[in-house]
Amino acid sequence: MGIFEKFKNGLSKARNTVFKNIKTIFSGKVLDDDVLEELEEILIMSDMGVEVSHKILEELKSRYKSNNSHNDPLLLLRDILVENLQKDEVVSDFQQKPYVILIVGVNGSGKTTTAAKLAKMYSKQGKEVVLAAADTFRAAAIEQLKEWGNRLNTTVIAHQKGSDAAAVVYDAITHAKSRGKDVVLVDTAGRLHTKSNLMDELKKIRRVVEREVPGAPHETLLVLDGTTGQNGISQAKAFKEAIDITGIVVTKLDGTAKGGIAFAINHELNIPIKLVGFGEKEDDLQIFDPVSYCNALLGVDEVI
Numbered sequence: 001m002g003i004f005e006k007f008k009n010g011l012s013k014a015r016n017t018v019f020k021n022i023k024t025i026f027s028g029k030v031l032d033d034d035v036l037e038e039l040e041e042i043l044i045m046s047d048m049g050v051e052v053s054h055k056i057l058e059e060l061k062s063r064y065k066s067n068n069s070h071n072d073p074l075l076l077l078r079d080i081l082v083e084n085l086q087k088d089e090v091v092s093d094f095q096q097k098p099y100v101i102l103i104v105g106v107n108g109s110g111k112t113t114t115a116a117k118l119a120k121m122y123s124k125q126g127k128e129v130v131l132a133a134a135d136t137f138r139a140a141a142i143e144q145l146k147e148w149g150n151r152l153n154t155t156v157i158a159h160q161k162g163s164d165a166a167a168v169v170y171d172a173i174t175h176a177k178s179r180g181k182d183v184v185l186v187d188t189a190g191r192l193h194t195k196s197n198l199m200d201e202l203k204k205i206r207r208v209v210e211r212e213v214p215g216a217p218h219e220t221l222l223v224l225d226g227t228t229g230q231n232g233i234s235q236a237k238a239f240k241e242a243i244d245i246t247g248i249v250v251t252k253l254d255g256t257a258k259g260g261i262a263f264a265i266n267h268e269l270n271i272p273i274k275l276v277g278f279g280e281k282e283d284d285l286q287i288f289d290p291v292s293y294c295n296a297l298l299g300v301d302e303v304i
Contacts, residue, residue, distance in 0.1 A: 007292040010278030014259035018046045019297050026074045031064045035073070046260025047229040052267045056080055078294050084263050085290035088247060088272035090118075090219060092125055098176035098184045100209050100216040104202060104243065105223035106235050107190040110251035110277060112141050114223050115187040116148035117277065117285035123152060127182040132172035133158035134165040134205060135189040145187055152282065155181075165189065165201055166208045173212045186217075199242035206243060221274065223249045224265065226257030233261075233268050240269060247274035249285075254278040259297045 008015075025038045036057055043053035059080050064071055091099065101118070105111045112135070119129045131149055135141035139161040149156035157172040169186055176184050188205065191198045209216045222245045224232040239245060248271050250262060262273055273288045295301065 003286070003289055004292045004295065006278065006286055007289065007296040010254045010276075010284075010286075011259060011293070011296040013254065014046070014257060015297055015299055018042065018258045018260070019299070022077070023074065023299055026072075026077075031061065031073045036061065039077075043260060046258045047264060048260030049230065049264040049267065052084070052260075052263050055267075056084060056263075074298065074300065078298055078300050081263070081294040081297075082290045084266060085288075085293065086266050086270075086272035087288060087290050088274055089287055090221075090247065090274050092122070092127075094127075094182055096213070096215065096218075097180065097182050098130070098173060098213060098216075099182060099218050100173065100184045100186065100213055101219040101221060102186045102188060102202075102205065102209070102217045102243075103221050103223060103249075104188050104239055104245075105190050105249075106225075107138070109190065109223045109225040109228075109235075110249075111135070111190060111223045112144050112148070112187050113280065114221075114249050114251060114275070114277065114285065115145065115185045116152065117282055118185055118275075119148070119154045119183075120152055120282045121285060122183050122185075123154065128179070129154050129183045129185060130172050130176045130181050131156045132169050132184060132186040134168045134172075134186050136161060136163045136165045136168060137189045137191055141187065141189075148282075166204045169205050170208050170212065173209065177212075199239075202243050219246050220244060221247050221249050222271070223251060224261075226250045226253045226261055226276075227255050229258065229261055230264065233264055236265065236269050236271075240271070245269075245271050247272055249273075249275040249277065250288075251277035254284075262293065 025035050103115050122129050133142045133145045142158050146156050159168050276288050278284045
């Protein structure tokens with residue numbers, strides 16, 4: 001299955017519920033006030049946010065009136081939506097070993113599953129991966145990562161529940177360095193309701209990583225549950241205030257997520273979305289592609 005087909009299948013619920021009427025209201029290929037009003041309702045309902053929706057509508061009106069480009073409003077909208085999404089891929093060609101990636105986010109966002117899926121992605125590329133079970137607050141998270149490690153035949157470094165998370169990360173990096181392994185993926189805790197403790201723990205982990213691997217962490221990926229809508233933005237801002245986030249992973253887009261959250265994320269946080277998750281299977285994590293994403297939401301098969 002190609003990239004576009006994966007996005008098309010993964011976003012089918014958002015397309016068939018939230019975005020389904022866009023093709024209908026554009027069927028006359030006339031962009032009048034009634035159409036714009038209906039479109040604004042759809043965009044806001046999609047979790048895009050009022051400010052982003054207004055910005056996109058203003059740009060759509062401007063381009064539609066211009067003769068400098070095609071005037072099919074559906075394709076114009078698609079072009080504008082693509083331009084409002086940042087693209088920046090996770091690195092797969094490492095200049096330094098081990099390449100350390102911190103995976104952060106609130107509990108329930110899909111951090112542990114994302115860590116496992118990333119491990120599978122890198123393993124398929126021939127990289128040797130170490131998973132660090134640094135969410136020591138929850139025994140279930142440690143066991144879940146161990147289970148993934150067994151399934152993927154990937155090394156998991158774990159301590160007991162309540163252990164020092166930074167010590168787990170230290171051991172994982174030491175193991176990777178001694179065995180010449182390529183990637184260390186660190187699954188961290190997500191107790192946002194004890195925000196100060198969590199952020200202090202993340203800063204301590206980061207200090208250990210920086211000391212043991214100069215220039216690391218090479219990535220700090222924030223995992224956001226796509227079904228939480230604007231609440232996810234608030235969560236992201238809390239993490240961004242405490243640590244340097246290099247990319248976003250949006251998960252559960254195959255569920256009740258409305259699709260527009262991706263645009264709100266880029267607008268509010270100015271952090272690129274690097275990966276998206278469309279399910280629980282180990283191969284359901286995809287490199288984010290704005291063109292496929294927007295085409296899938298709008299039901300457009302034509303590529304730019």
